[in-house]
Amino acid sequence: MRTRTRACSSAALVVAFTALGSGPVWAEPVVEDRPPVSEQVAPADTVPASETEPSGSDPRSAAPDDDSDGDDADGTAPDTADTDTLDGDAEVEPFDEARSVEYFAVAPEELPEEAVEAVSDIDGVEHALTVDAARLEIEGEQTSLLGVDPSTFRNHAPEPSAESDDVWQGVAEGALALSKDAGTERDLEVGSDVTVQGGKGEVPMEVWTHATSGIAGIDALVSRERAAELGMPEGNALVVSAADADLFDLQEDLEDTLEEFDTSLQLVADAPEPMTEGEAVPPTVIEEVIANAETQLGVPYVWGGTTPNQGFDCSGLLQWAFDEAGVTIPRVTHDQWNAGTRVDYEDMERGDLIFWRSDPTAPGYISHVAIYLGDGDMLEAPRTGLDVRVTPVRTENFAGVVRVHA
Numbered sequence: 001m002r003t004r005t006r007a008c009s010s011a012a013l014v015v016a017f018t019a020l021g022s023g024p025v026w027a028e029p030v031v032e033d034r035p036p037v038s039e040q041v042a043p044a045d046t047v048p049a050s051e052t053e054p055s056g057s058d059p060r061s062a063a064p065d066d067d068s069d070g071d072d073a074d075g076t077a078p079d080t081a082d083t084d085t086l087d088g089d090a091e092v093e094p095f096d097e098a099r100s101v102e103y104f105a106v107a108p109e110e111l112p113e114e115a116v117e118a119v120s121d122i123d124g125v126e127h128a129l130t131v132d133a134a135r136l137e138i139e140g141e142q143t144s145l146l147g148v149d150p151s152t153f154r155n156h157a158p159e160p161s162a163e164s165d166d167v168w169q170g171v172a173e174g175a176l177a178l179s180k181d182a183g184t185e186r187d188l189e190v191g192s193d194v195t196v197q198g199g200k201g202e203v204p205m206e207v208w209t210h211a212t213s214g215i216a217g218i219d220a221l222v223s224r225e226r227a228a229e230l231g232m233p234e235g236n237a238l239v240v241s242a243a244d245a246d247l248f249d250l251q252e253d254l255e256d257t258l259e260e261f262d263t264s265l266q267l268v269a270d271a272p273e274p275m276t277e278g279e280a281v282p283p284t285v286i287e288e289v290i291a292n293a294e295t296q297l298g299v300p301y302v303w304g305g306t307t308p309n310q311g312f313d314c315s316g317l318l319q320w321a322f323d324e325a326g327v328t329i330p331r332v333t334h335d336q337w338n339a340g341t342r343v344d345y346e347d348m349e350r351g352d353l354i355f356w357r358s359d360p361t362a363p364g365y366i367s368h369v370a371i372y373l374g375d376g377d378m379l380e381a382p383r384t385g386l387d388v389r390v391t392p393v394r395t396e397n398f399a400g401v402v403r404v405h406a
Helices: 113-120 150-155 165-172 181-184 224-229 247-261 281-296 314-323 331-337
Strands: 102-105 129-137 141-148 177-178 193-198 201-210 218-225 237-241 264-267 342-343 352-357 368-374 377-380 389-392 398-406
Touching: 102 247, 113 129, 113 237, 113 247, 129 150, 141 150, 141 224, 150 165, 150 237, 165 177, 165 218, 177 181, 177 237, 181 201, 201 218, 201 224, 201 352, 218 224, 247 264, 247 377, 281 314, 281 368, 314 331, 314 368, 331 352, 331 368
Parallel strands: 141 218, 177 201
Antiparallel strands: 102 237, 102 264, 129 141, 129 193, 129 237, 177 218, 193 201, 342 398, 352 368, 352 398, 368 377, 377 389
């Protein structure tokens, strides 16, 4: 693994937004001395119900391809609410071309124009798209939300959503797009009315669609006009596209360029190498991790849950189990995917993390994580309505296996 000279993050964006104030309160960027778990309130990652129950066939009968990366998953254009209610009074440009997202950068306040231009001038950066970011309450649940220009952001979204004119027309006309996870796990149905609590009070909105943004931890999108109505900070975040850039060099360049603005960085792309320092966690510690996780068997799945004996989501359970054993891993599933060495399915060992891509609206998105126990079994926090449990390893929508680095 290449050596980096900076004290860098494991690429987990940790943003603590205020729900009722005039703007967000941001945690410090994640460095080697991470904030305590209680300060890390990034939202949950879940897995659709169809992917959580063991199938009737032997899950060990057919291992997935070694280079499986989810590209063979079928993308599905998200459903929307009733398009007959659209006025057509907000112009949305058609889908242009798919643009990658390598990093998401977010600051407490508006990033000045010169900072955005400096990011755009970094070697390898193709696009630096300005968006608004805050953590607000939707139906009383804290949710990370972006204010976007539908005409430009759609080109950076997962293609099933990006290509749907109906999705972006609804957002442009003031409706709310929820991620697949947030919508299904919280029972906020497409077409339902919800209340969003922002810095300027409560704003009623319609849930227009369940469409995952492709940025881990971001569970809702609105137009920038709606973002202003909600009292969100203007232009405090950047979506950075740099498909051919070296991710490590790009991270250092972004840190240097945005350092004075107290900016946190989240890696959105799949890292070709671990984004953490150190060697693989030793077997003795792995046994502690598994023992910790096993103490939570029977504890209910809770969307966004991080509380022992009360409730966990899939990544929250594993972050806690590792933390109790003295090993720090990121909070959200996608960042855990970048927290170690990828290993082949047939080389999977006890304590490795197993990942799936199960979101039809974002086929490349890491949706779920579990820990391997050996002998074809794994331990997971599956979804709402199910408890932490041991199940056979599932190969459908398999993304890969990661051996965590300390």
